[in-house]
Amino acid sequence: xxxxxxxxxxxxxxxxxxxxxxxxxxxxxxxxxxxxxxxxxxxxxxxxxxxxxxxxxxxxxxxxxxxxxxxxxxxxxxxxxxxxxxxxxxxxxxxxxxxxxxxxxxxxxxxxxxxxxxxxxxxxxxxxxxxxxxxxxxxxxxxxxxxxxxxxxxxxxxxxxxxxxxxxxxxxxxxxxxxxxxxxxxxxxxx
Amino acid sequence: xxxxxxxxxxxxxxxxxxxxxxxxxxxxxxxxxxxxxxxxxxxxxxxxxxxxxxxxxxxxxxxxxxxxxxxxxxxxxxxxxxxxxxxxxxxxxxxxxxx
Numbered sequence: 001x002x003x004x005x006x007x008x009x010x011x012x013x014x015x016x017x018x019x020x021x022x023x024x025x026x027x028x029x030x031x032x033x034x035x036x037x038x039x040x041x042x043x044x045x046x047x048x049x050x051x052x053x054x055x056x057x058x059x060x061x062x063x064x065x066x067x068x069x070x071x072x073x074x075x076x077x078x079x080x081x082x083x084x085x086x087x088x089x090x091x092x093x094x095x096x097x098x099x100x101x102x103x104x105x106x107x108x109x110x111x112x113x114x115x116x117x118x119x120x121x122x123x124x125x126x127x128x129x130x131x132x133x134x135x136x137x138x139x140x141x142x143x144x145x146x147x148x149x150x151x152x153x154x155x156x157x158x159x160x161x162x163x164x165x166x167x168x169x170x171x172x173x174x175x176x177x178x179x180x181x182x183x184x185x186x187x188x189x190x191x
Numbered sequence: 192x193x194x195x196x197x198x199x200x201x202x203x204x205x206x207x208x209x210x211x212x213x214x215x216x217x218x219x220x221x222x223x224x225x226x227x228x229x230x231x232x233x234x235x236x237x238x239x240x241x242x243x244x245x246x247x248x249x250x251x252x253x254x255x256x257x258x259x260x261x262x263x264x265x266x267x268x269x270x271x272x273x274x275x276x277x278x279x280x281x282x283x284x285x286x287x288x289x290x
Binding site: 008011012056059060117125172175179182185188 | 196200207274
């Protein structure tokens with residue numbers, strides 16, 4: 001597997017955990033004030049962590065998965081307590097993200113752990129790649145979570161797909177807004 | 192190099208998306224000038240002067256000619272993007288980096 005420094009691991013872990021904590025302790029409680037549907041405690045309509053995870057998968061590839069899993073597990077333990085649902089939920093998060101990553105890398109004949117954004121051999125649009133990853137991962141996430149909750153809730157996968165992709169769009173807009181900071185930070189790191 | 196993957200990846204995504212969405216602001220020349228400015232003045236907190244010496248330095252380093260017009264056009268664009276700020280009198284050549 002490609003080299004992965006501890007500094008990058010810490011960045012990936014911190015960003016994911018921050019997004020998950022923001023989700024669990026700020027966005028989801030806020031949503032509970034506005035939503036009346038039965039899934040409000042299970043699924044968010046603005047799941048920003050999904051967008052963060054897609055960004056990390058695109059930039060770091062499979063090497064980001066341990067940090068994402070650990071952050072998701074810690075958040076789940078804090079939010080749901082010690083349970084099989086916590087562990088399985090965190091696992092579903094990375095399995096659903098791994099599906100578009102593996103499919104993409106296999107289709108462009110790269111190593112399966114390769115970060116898709118670094119591919120000079122194929123001309124592609126980063127924006128559409130991000131949206132494609134987000135959509136495919138959200139489909140997998142919705143179906144796997146539906147299985148986790150015993151297939152009792154027919155509409156649940158649609159809630160997951162909607163929430164994941166709205167969250168991904170919000171994250172993308174945020175990243176675009178701070179792209180000047182990203183540019184400066186990159187130049188500073190290069191220096 | 193490994194540590195930069197995350198930043199370079201995010202930069203690639205945002206720059207590429209900006210191009211796709213028609214929001215591109217910095218040309219390759221702008222980015223080259225910005226990186227040289229940072230290389231030479233990034234460590235100082237106070238104002239730095241961008242004069243003929245910097246232009247010579249820029250051309251020496253890259254072996255190609257960057258015109259005065261291109262330099263000042265790029266500086267204006269970096270100002271518009273709030274990456275650097277002009278200081279002193281309107282005719283001064285002093286700038287500071289955004290904090």
